[in-house]
Amino acid sequence: MSGLPSMKMNPDAVDFIDDAYLTGLLNGPRPEPAEVRDLVAKSLAKQPLTVEETSVLLRSDDPELIEEIYQTARTLKETVYGNRIVLFAPLYVGNDCVNDCAYCGFQRSNRLAVRRTLTEAELREQVMKLEAAGHKRLILVFGEHPRYDADFIARQVRTVYETRNGHGEIRRVNINAAPMDPEGYRIIKAAGIGTYQIFQETYHHETYARVHTAGTRKGDYGYRLNGLSRALEAGCDDVGTGVLFGLYDWRFEVLGLVAHAVHLSDRYGVGPHTISFPRLRPACGVSFPGLGSVGDGDLKRVIATLRLAVPYTGLILTARENAALRREAMSLGVSQIDAGSRIEIGGYTQEEATQLMDREQFELGDTRSLDTVMRELLQDGYLPSFCTACYRLGRTGEHFMEFAIPGFIKRYCTPNALTTLTEYLVDYASPETRRAGEGLIRKELDRLDPGPQKTELEKRLARIEKTDDRDLYF
Numbered sequence: 001m002s003g004l005p006s007m008k009m010n011p012d013a014v015d016f017i018d019d020a021y022l023t024g025l026l027n028g029p030r031p032e033p034a035e036v037r038d039l040v041a042k043s044l045a046k047q048p049l050t051v052e053e054t055s056v057l058l059r060s061d062d063p064e065l066i067e068e069i070y071q072t073a074r075t076l077k078e079t080v081y082g083n084r085i086v087l088f089a090p091l092y093v094g095n096d097c098v099n100d101c102a103y104c105g106f107q108r109s110n111r112l113a114v115r116r117t118l119t120e121a122e123l124r125e126q127v128m129k130l131e132a133a134g135h136k137r138l139i140l141v142f143g144e145h146p147r148y149d150a151d152f153i154a155r156q157v158r159t160v161y162e163t164r165n166g167h168g169e170i171r172r173v174n175i176n177a178a179p180m181d182p183e184g185y186r187i188i189k190a191a192g193i194g195t196y197q198i199f200q201e202t203y204h205h206e207t208y209a210r211v212h213t214a215g216t217r218k219g220d221y222g223y224r225l226n227g228l229s230r231a232l233e234a235g236c237d238d239v240g241t242g243v244l245f246g247l248y249d250w251r252f253e254v255l256g257l258v259a260h261a262v263h264l265s266d267r268y269g270v271g272p273h274t275i276s277f278p279r280l281r282p283a284c285g286v287s288f289p290g291l292g293s294v295g296d297g298d299l300k301r302v303i304a305t306l307r308l309a310v311p312y313t314g315l316i317l318t319a320r321e322n323a324a325l326r327r328e329a330m331s332l333g334v335s336q337i338d339a340g341s342r343i344e345i346g347g348y349t350q351e352e353a354t355q356l357m358d359r360e361q362f363e364l365g366d367t368r369s370l371d372t373v374m375r376e377l378l379q380d381g382y383l384p385s386f387c388t389a390c391y392r393l394g395r396t397g398e399h400f401m402e403f404a405i406p407g408f409i410k411r412y413c414t415p416n417a418l419t420t421l422t423e424y425l426v427d428y429a430s431p432e433t434r435r436a437g438e439g440l441i442r443k444e445l446d447r448l449d450p451g452p453q454k455t456e457l458e459k460r461l462a463r464i465e466k467t468d469d470r471d472l473y474f
């Protein structure tokens, strides 16, 4: 191992975050109700909002208008995005880290952290356990360390895809790891990754410099900010961004996220596939101010504002949040959640039901099993989906197509959600979850127009029930 790879920027990289400009926007006048309502109408027409327009929504402090923004987010969720929720699980591969992020349990100066990297055999064991629970989509998570270079990550990705367990298989592997150089992205892309996620943590330069030690890899704001641009230029056509809420003013961060989405979409013709909005959680061996500084109400506003501002981007709500909040926030436009998550390295084969804080990056708020979360979703009328069809058929930019192409959801997303849900119910669900699922499937089928596609779908659902045939996507 020759140490960390070089840090090569793309030649035309720009820092598109102007702190003073964004702060100025947030300090603008209180908007007139008509101004907010015009933007609400624009969102309902699925048109992305500019940074300036988003700031208008954020400047509004009139409870009635805020309720209208929430209501718009709910309407968009119900009528445009529908009731599908995509499920995934995080898989932490290693927590060695050369950085010293002030908020993270993996920071190099945390003496209490138990350091570990899964061997290939251990990785297989974790994957088999996740497959046995019914998962089909994973996100592999890494600290930043020379050991976790692009070749290593690519090997892990291949191992995950190769690991099978009965009907169980992982069909999509996403990555959350440090930003790479172009060559690194190419190596990882060749292994067949789905989304490459890099959270900027905070878009505010001064705060970024305060929480990320100078001279560390992560201390370079620009290298990280341009990480997704390099990924797109290197051919990773599916990227995700995010902010760690609690480091700086949440309104500023929402503008940063929208500015990032606008930048990517202007330059590469495609915005981020997903945005994540983790809030700071307690971490063992780390005392960091900012916990609790973004309240539940603030988080709901973050989600609703993003739902209105970036109509073609998936929104991910993780198990950092507790079950009650997740349930409530879902209606505001969330499209993906993790479930049955363990974030200790090797956590999925651990005997202990409680979280081992010295082995995890932070404490989780929702530790319910996948089956329990599935049951709640089904009882609340959501359609849980493990679909991975678009990415495997090369239909990239799937989230964009889902919402931009009329009829796409009906033609592909709902049928694929139903086939993957049926697989889950037949192969993994508890009797109670299966009952809830069968009820929902009947309702969804009733809502589909009669015709050859519905007939074909019904045939495929019956095949999954009666045979070993799986993975029957449209």
Ligand code: SAM
Pocket (backbone or CB within 6 Å): 103, 104, 105, 141, 142, 143, 144, 176, 177, 178, 179, 198, 199, 201, 243, 244, 278, 279, 280, 281, 282, 283, 320, 361, 362
């Ligand atoms: N090491 C890579 C990096 O920093 O980009 C990979 C991701 S890190 C393991 C995953 C994410 O967890 C970070 O980007 C950060 O947003 C989040 N995170 C770190 N500490 C956290 C905490 N105390 N509470 C909640 N989320 C945290």
Ligand code: SF4
Pocket (backbone or CB within 6 Å): 097, 098, 099, 100, 101, 104, 105, 106, 107, 108, 142, 143, 144, 218
């Ligand atoms: Fe390392 Fe990532 Fe944690 Fe920072 S957030 S200490 S880079 S694992």
